[in-house]
Structure formats: structure tokens, C-alpha cells
Amino acid sequence: MKTDALIDDLAGRGTAVSAGRAARILGLGAGGGALVSFVAMVLWLGIRPDMADAMATSAYWMKFFYTLLFAAAGFWTIDRLARPGTSSRRQMILEALPFAAIALLALVRLALVPAAMRMPMAMGHSSHVCPLRIAILALPVFAGTFWSLRKLAPTRPVISGLAAGLAAGALGAFIYAFHCDESAAAFVALWYTLGIGLVGLAGALLGRFLLRW
Amino acid sequence: MSEAEPRLKALMVAALGGDQAAYRALLAALAPHLRAYFGRRTGPADAEDLVQETLIAIHTKRATYDPALPFTAWLHAIARYKLIDHFRRMKLRRTLPIEEAESVLADSDAESVAARRDVERLLAMLPEKKRALVRQVKIEGLSIAEAAARSGISESAVKVGVHRALKALSAMIGRDA
Numbered sequence: 001m002k003t004d005a006l007i008d009d010l011a012g013r014g015t016a017v018s019a020g021r022a023a024r025i026l027g028l029g030a031g032g033g034a035l036v037s038f039v040a041m042v043l044w045l046g047i048r049p050d051m052a053d054a055m056a057t058s059a060y061w062m063k064f065f066y067t068l069l070f071a072a073a074g075f076w077t078i079d080r081l082a083r084p085g086t087s088s089r090r091q092m093i094l095e096a097l098p099f100a101a102i103a104l105l106a107l108v109r110l111a112l113v114p115a116a117m118r119m120p121m122a123m124g125h126s127s128h129v130c131p132l133r134i135a136i137l138a139l140p141v142f143a144g145t146f147w148s149l150r151k152l153a154p155t156r157p158v159i160s161g162l163a164a165g166l167a168a169g170a171l172g173a174f175i176y177a178f179h180c181d182e183s184a185a186a187f188v189a190l191w192y193t194l195g196i197g198l199v200g201l202a203g204a205l206l207g208r209f210l211l212r213w
Numbered sequence: 214m215s216e217a218e219p220r221l222k223a224l225m226v227a228a229l230g231g232d233q234a235a236y237r238a239l240l241a242a243l244a245p246h247l248r249a250y251f252g253r254r255t256g257p258a259d260a261e262d263l264v265q266e267t268l269i270a271i272h273t274k275r276a277t278y279d280p281a282l283p284f285t286a287w288l289h290a291i292a293r294y295k296l297i298d299h300f301r302r303m304k305l306r307r308t309l310p311i312e313e314a315e316s317v318l319a320d321s322d323a324e325s326v327a328a329r330r331d332v333e334r335l336l337a338m339l340p341e342k343k344r345a346l347v348r349q350v351k352i353e354g355l356s357i358a359e360a361a362a363r364s365g366i367s368e369s370a371v372k373v374g375v376h377r378a379l380k381a382l383s384a385m386i387g388r389d390a
Contacts, residue, residue: 025276084277
């Protein structure tokens with residue numbers, strides 16, 4: 001086709017685009033995925049029975065805010081990466097802050113307990129299932145986020161895939177925290193982060209192939 | 214493109230609002246810029262393909278433009294992405310034709326050499342006179358009259374000789390197989 005004819009054709013299909021459409025696509029993908037993940041968590045693992053008591057503890061809110069802030073910064077990063085010609089460095093730095101905070105908190109807590117307590121504190125009672133469960137619960141969010149990104153325009157496929165994986169992992173971890181009754185910062189810093197990191201790795205690997213347009 | 218930024222941005226914002234005339238003006242204004250951008254970096258034929266691909270990407274991805282940000286940066290990032298994508302595909306494609314061309318030539322050469330060797334081997338099994346006739350008529354491409362003149366025999370003798378020689382040859386091939 002001649003370029004002039006193409007321009008005529010495209011101009012004829014130039015319908016109005018509302019300002020928030022890109023953000024809505026991302027919200028739909030991530031939000032839809034999160035909804036599926038939450039239902040899967042309730043049916044598969046169940047919300048922890050002591051939820052009401054747990055909400056009175058700082059350990060619960062530590063997990064809640066670590067994962068929620070990580071996910072929020074993650075999706076902000078993705079929103080930038082999905083738009084050509086924008087820088088996402090500040091968002092990436094912001095994304096590292098929740099981890100820095102929880103790692104610091106974990107180190108302080110570990111330093112304050114007797115040496116013999118440190119290992120049990122870090123390992124908890126569910127470290128063998130925690131990262132994998134987080135990764136599984138992250139899958140619907142992961143799929144939804146990739147669906148969104150394919151509709152948008154990420155110009156850096158590997159980085160965008162990594163960011164999508166980390167954000168999905170963080171949201172999966174947020175949802176898993178409704179079930180998980182671990183309360184040590186060291187446990188969360190290690191095993192939650194490992195689960196999130198696994199999903200991030202998968203995102204980087206798949207982004208290279210799936211985020212092409 | 215920087216002095217064009219305010220004008221292009223205004224057209225883009227209007228286009229996102231559904232103004233198709235502005236949209237057409239925008240795309241028409243971008244085409245020469247893109248042609249020059251890609252032309253400096255690829256051949257002219259590839260450049261035109263890339264111009265079209267980029268225009269299509271501008272269309273399908275236009276929701277990702279944030280009017281709070283510079284239009285030129287958005288456009289450049291898309292054009293650059295399409296260029297990188299093009300080079301990536303070229304790298305894959307570039308190695309293929311060379312390999313293919315070589316292997317095709319190698320195949321046809323080997324085949325014709327082998328065929329010629331087979332013909333020579335078969336001809337060698339014919340009596341000398343018949344071999345000369347077949348060579349002249351069927352391989353060198355002389356007419357019956359020319360072959361007759363060269364061998365000093367009648368045209369019908371040439372025809373009969375060639376016919377019998379070919380019959381003998383096909384019998385030999387049949388036996389070989």
C-alpha cells in the first residue's frame with residue numbers, strides 16, 4: 001500500500017481516545033488478575049482464621065504495607081515503561097525502597113534476638129511453600145499485566161517484563177499475606193521477596209518474546 | 214524536529230480528541246520526518262516500510278501518549294523501537310539468503326557434473342561412429358544435415374544411426390538401473 005493511502009486510511013479511523021485509556025487498560029489487566037488471584041487464595045488456602053486478632057499486630061501491617069507499596073511502585077513503573085519516550089528511573093528507585101525498609105527492619109530484629117533464635121525466625125514454619133505459593137497466586141496478575149502491556153507500547157521488552165513480573169509478584173504476595181500467619185520481618189524479607197523475585201525473573205525471560213509489537 | 218514540537222503536539226492532542234482532519238495533517242507531516250529518519254539509517258525500500266509500520270504503530274498505540282509530556286520524545290521512542298526491531302529481523306534474515314544461495318548453487322553444480330559424467334560413461338560404451346553421431350546431434354546440437362555433411366554419410370543414415378544409438382543407450386540405462 002502507498003504511504004499516502006495508508007495515511008488516509010488511518011486518519012479515517014482516528015476516533016477519539018480518552019485521556020485515561022492507557023491507565024484503564026493497565027488497571028483492567030492487573031485488577032482483573034488480582035481478583036482472580038484473591039478468589040484462588042480464598043478457595044485454595046483460605047484466609048487465616050485469626051484475621052481479626054492479627055490485624056491488631058504490627059507484623060500483619062508490615063507484610064501488608066511491604067507488599068502493597070512494592071506492588072504500587074511496580075505498577076507505577078509499568079505505567080511509565082508502557083509509554084514510549086518516558087523515563088522510569090525514579091519509579092524503579094521507589095520500587096526498591098520497600099525492600100530496603102523491610103531488609104533493614106529484618107536485620108535490626110535479628111540483631112536484637114539471641115543468636116539461637118535467628119535461624120528459626122528467618123525460616124518460620126512455612127518457608128518451604130511460601131515463595132512457590134506467592135508465584136502461583138501471582139500468575140493471574142502476571143497474565144493480566146502482560147495482556148495490558150501488549151496493548152500498550154513498551155519499548156524495552158526485557159525490563160518491562162521484569163517490572164511486570166515484580167509488580168505481579170508483589171500483588172500475589174499481598175494476596176498471600178491474607179492467608180500467611182508468619183510474623184517475622186526476616187521471614188518476609190527473605191521468602192516473600194524470593195517469591196516476588198521468581199515472578200520477576202519469569203517476566204524478564206518472557207518479556208523478550210511476548211512484549212513485541 | 215524540536216521547532217515543530219508545539220505544532221505537532223497541538224495536532225496530536227486534537228487528533229486524540231477525535232479531530233480527523235488534524236490527525237490526517239499530523240500523519241502527513243510526520244511521514245517526511247520519518248522517511249528522512251529511517252532513510253539515513255537503512256536503504257530507501259526498507260525506509261518506506263518502516264515509515265508505514267511506524268505510522269500504524271502511532272495509530273494503534275496512540276492511547277499511550279500522555280499530553281503532559283513532549284510529543285517528539287514519544288514519536289522518537291516509537292520510531293527508534295521500530296528501527297531496532299527492523300535491525301533485529303534483518304540480522305536473522307541477512308544470514309539466510311547467503312547460506313541459501315550458496316547451497317542452491319552447490320547443489321546444481323554437483324548435479325550437472327554428475328550428470329555429465331554419467332553421459333560420458335554411457336557414450337564410451339557405444340561404437341565410435343555412433344558415439345560421434347550422438348555427440349554431434351544431441352550434445353553439440355548440430356542439425357541432421359550438418360552431421361551428415363561432417364561424417365560423410367546420408368541424412369537418413371545419420372537419423373537411423375542416432376536412433377539406434379539412443380535405443381542402445383536407453384537399453385544400457387535400463388540394465389544399469
